[in-house]
Amino acid sequence: MMEWMPFRKLVWGAALCAATWAGPASAWVIGQVAPFSGTQATQARAYAEGMRLHFDELNKVGGIQGETLTLVTENDRGQPEETVKLTRKLLASNPVLLAGYFGDGNLRALADSHLLEQSGISLVGYRGVDPSIWKIPQFFNVRASTADEMAKIASHLATVGITKLGLFYEDGPGSAAIVNMVEASIKTSGASLVVHAMLETKGQRTADAVNSITKAKPQAILVVASSVATAAFIEHYRMAGGTAQIYANSDADIEQLIKRLSVEHMSGISISQVVPTPYRVSGRLNKEFRDLVAARGDKLQEPVSYAMMEGYINAKVIAEALRRLPKGASSDKVAAALRSIHSLDLGGYWITFKPAANQGSRFVELSIVNSAGRISH
Secondary structure, three states: OOOOOOOOOOOOOHHHHOOOOOOOOOEEEEEEEEOOOOOOHHHHHHHHHHHHHHHHHHHHOOOEOOEEEEEEEEEOOOOHHHHHHHHHHHHOOOOOEEEEEEOHHHHHHHHHHOHHHHHOOOEEEEEOOOHHHHHOOOEEEOOOOHHHHHHHHHHHHHOOOOOEEEEEEEOOOOHHHHHHHHHHHHHOOOOEEEEEEEEOOOOOOHHHHHHHHHHHOOOEEEEEOOHHHHHHHHHHHHHOOOOOEEEEOOOOOHHHHHHHOOHHHHOOOEEEEOOOOOOOOOOHHHHHHHHHHHHHHHHOOOOOOHHHHHHHHHHHHHHHHHHOOOOOOOHHHHHHHHHOOOOEEOOOOEEOOEOOEOEOOOOOEEEEEOOOOOEEO
């Protein structure tokens, strides 16, 4: 039914989830601490696989500056305290940078630990919606922010006269700022929130949030939540007879939603994507990615997904930064190398870092699930 199904999934070995590196001295070590088990495991594993796709290709031709690239991963199981503990462990092996972290609470715990600040190391590529995280100097990202995603959705809806919006979001470290962020993002399109409902960590059922939003009768509903919470909301809302259009942000992994929901419930759901589609060729970046996936064949550890494409893009940005490092430079020079990247064309996907902003891209496009259960744009 889905256009990504031909890619066969293999078992993800425990060694890949919690690797211990013992390679040669002539290697760049990139460290990743992510939830390789739990509700975000699918995305974390795909992100890592995407990074490996590019690193492996570079290593075939000698790496960068004569040094190969090795991704070392640790599984924090989504627990913030484990993120800090395992990052401290990775830092002992002197990685050149960190990459591919997940979760607002995990990222906030890492920032509060001051480990990156003290070691002078940078984190390149992460998944989080808390607006305050995007302002941390040691954190660099290659994707558009949630604010960009909301602005894109509101702009799209405004063209057809839809301006009265609802918001469903999850309780979490950055939840207090989400409503203000969304309101500011949609205001430029003339849209406003007529209702917002938060799914609390304890005590509140999804049905409660559905009831609050349904009573307000918004023309469309914005969702800023994980795949699990988004799927639960969509199911409850549709079963309650809700007919408003639903637009979710990219944290709601479209591949996981398709697995959790019926085609009937998913039909018409739109999700903002912060990277180009991994399922068809629309430019040089897509073609390059798909050629590598085809060449990997049965050796590919995870099914193709948007998260894998994001990891692949992140690896390409990391590689560009390493090329710009002086020979023998230490990890504290990575931030300067990243900030020297301006108008880097990865094949239709542009990266630019500015002195006061560590957000490299503002690319957002909308994908929609049609009545046949397929993604269209």
